[in-house]
Every structure is written in structure tokens, then in C-alpha cells.
């Protein structure tokens with residue numbers, strides 16, 4: 406089989422395309438022949454060294470394809486089943502061994518490319534607006550990088566819940582996509598300060614929640630956009646890590662809540678994984694939720710996929726396809 410291997414952390418050039426032995430599944434595992442692998446920002450953090458990794462490793466935490474073989478204790482899956490998953494390392498490859506408990510069987514209406522595009526960012530958007538801060542009809546949310554992979558899905562889900570969505574994006578083209586996804590107001594935050602804009606758009610009251618994925622360049626002003634007892638949900642850092650803060654600041658700025666969630670804790674049980682996955686795949690199958698695949702790259706060109714995502718050039722999902 407072919408895989409992208411990382412032998413030392415660094416720039417995109419450390420992503421090397423190699424021939425490696427095809428692994429056999431352990432007793433509770435499944436060997437999946439991948440049709441598509443999702444590229445996510447976390448893959449960049451791991452590659453750069455922001456997160457510690459044991460080397461060498463195969464990047465990628467999300468994929469979809471067909472079951473090629475199952476371990477002896479796996480009962481509910483068999484060769485040929487179409488499956489998708491997220492949260493298991495090793496997806497930048499033609500094949501991956503995945504614990505059976507992480508796999509979701511795909512409905513007939515969803516092809517494997519769309520499934521690979523939906524799993525990680527879709528489940529993230531789902532837990533953010535249904536569990537971390539469950540949005541209610543009539544509330545207002547601020548979504549940064551609203552034309553990103555998570556962003557476009559989060560805007561749609563927030564609208565499904567009846568919230569008003571204020572969105573930030575860097576370009577006019579991204580603004581059009583955020584509006585198409587349902588954003589009520591779009592702010593070009595690379596051109597103008599979003600903080601006074603949010604205050605103006607909320608009549609000075611502020612928003613109930615900020616879904617904050619940009620980090621360094623937006624974090625402090627995001628806090629200033631919140632209504633008293635509002636939630637700052639810091640779930641990413643695409644511009645760099647958020648600054649350290651004194652907890653007292655949460656009192657001064659209105660008895661605010663700050664949380665730093667990560668997907669693993671919101672799909673910790675099989676039941677929770679299936680509930681979220683069934684929601685997003687069902688919505689996608691019925692056309693209620695649209696997933697935008699921005700571009701695909703051959704697996705061997707994983708480095709170019711990283712360059713595209715890092716350079717802020719993408720809007721929606723980036724996928725790797727085995728050659």
C-alpha cells in the first residue's frame with residue numbers, strides 16, 4: 406500500500422509518499438480501503454510540531470471507503486461495506502486499520518467522498534452548537550472563518566436551530582459562500598475591525614456565543630463581542646495560539662464562560678458518535694446540509710494540500726484521493 410509518512414516534524418515538505426506493508430487488522434479492528442481522506446487543520450499542527458507525535462507516523466484522522474478485511478472479534482461489519490470515520494490516525498494512505506467502534510456505515514445516498522468531507526468537520530460543527538453551547542432559536546452567534554470547512558457547516562447548523570448568525574471571512578468570494586450557507590450578516594474581518602461591527606449589529610448587546618477557531622488574531626476582541634454570561638468557545642487556532650489570560654477577566658467582561666473543547670470528548674462513546682454521525686449524514690442525504698468540497702489532491706500531493714489550507718486559499722473541504 407502507499408502512505409504519506411512523516412519522519413520529522415516541519416514544513417509541508419516532510420510529508421513523504423512511500424510504499425509500506427499493508428497492515429492486518431487486530432481482533433477488534435477493520436482494514437479499510439480508502440476512497441478519500443480528509444485534510445484538517447489538526448494535521449498541520451501535528452506536522453509542524455505544535456502537537457507532540459511519536460515518529461514516524463502516517464497523518465490524517467478522517468476517511469471513507471470500503472471494508473477490505475475485519476478482525477476476528479468484529480461482528481457487525483463485513484468486506485465490501487461502505488464506511489467512514491474520524492478521530493483515528495493514519496488516513497493519508499490507500500488503506501487504514503481503524504477500530505471497528507470508530508466506523509460508521511454509510512447510507513446509500515452518501516458517496517464516500519462526501520462522507521470523508523463531512524465526518525470530522527461535521528461532527529465538530531454538530532457538537533459545538535448542540536452540546537458545547539446549545540444554541541436556541543432567537544439567539545445570536547458569531548462564527549469566525551465562516552467559509553472554512555467547519556465554518557460552512559456550523560453556519561448551516563446554527564440556522565437549522567433558529568439562531569441569527571454573524572459571520573467573519575477574509576474575502577468577498579468567501580462572504581458569498583457564507584451568505585449561501587445562511588449567514589445573516591457577514592463581516593470582512595481582514596478589512597475592518599469585527600468588534601465594533603458586532604456591537605453595531607446587535608444594538609450594543611453583544612452575542613450569546615462566539616465560535617472561535619482563529620485564535621491569536623481574534624481571541625481578545627471575540628471576548629469583547631459577548632453579552633453578559635456569554636460563551637467563548639475556543640475550538641481552534643488557525644492564526645496561532647490564543648494568548649494566556651487572567652481568569653478574573655471573565656468577571657470584568659460580564660461573568661463570561663470560556664471553554665476549549667475538542668472532538669474526542671464529544672464522541673467518547675459509540676452511542677454519541679453514532680447519534681452525531683447519523684444526524685449529519687442524514688441531513689446530507691436529505692439535502693438539508695450541504696458540504697462543499699473545495700478541492701481534491703492526489704494522495705502523493707499531500708504537501709500541496711497542506712500549503713493550500715495554510716495559505717487561507719480554501720473555502721470548505723480539502724480531500725486527498727488515492728492515485
Ligand SMILES: NC(=O)c1ccc[n+]([C@@H]2O[C@H](COP(=O)([O-])OP(=O)(O)OC[C@H]3O[C@@H](n4cnc5c(N)ncnc54)[C@H](OP(=O)(O)O)[C@@H]3O)[C@@H](O)[C@H]2O)c1
Pocket residue numbers: 444445446447525526529550551552553554555556573574575576579618619622640641642643644645666667668669714715716717718719720721
Ligand atoms: N476542537 C475541535 O474539535 C476541532 C475540530 C475541527 C477543527 N478544529 C479547528 O477549527 C479550525 C478550522 O478548521 P478547518 O479545518 O475547518 O479549517 P478552515 O476553517 O477551513 O481553514 C482555516 C481558516 O481560518 C481562517 N484564518 C484566519 N486567520 C488565518 C491565518 N493566519 N492563517 C490561516 N488561516 C486563517 C481562514 O479563513 P478566512 O480566510 O475567512 O479568514 C482559513 O480559511 C482549526 O483551527 C482547527 O484546528 C477544531
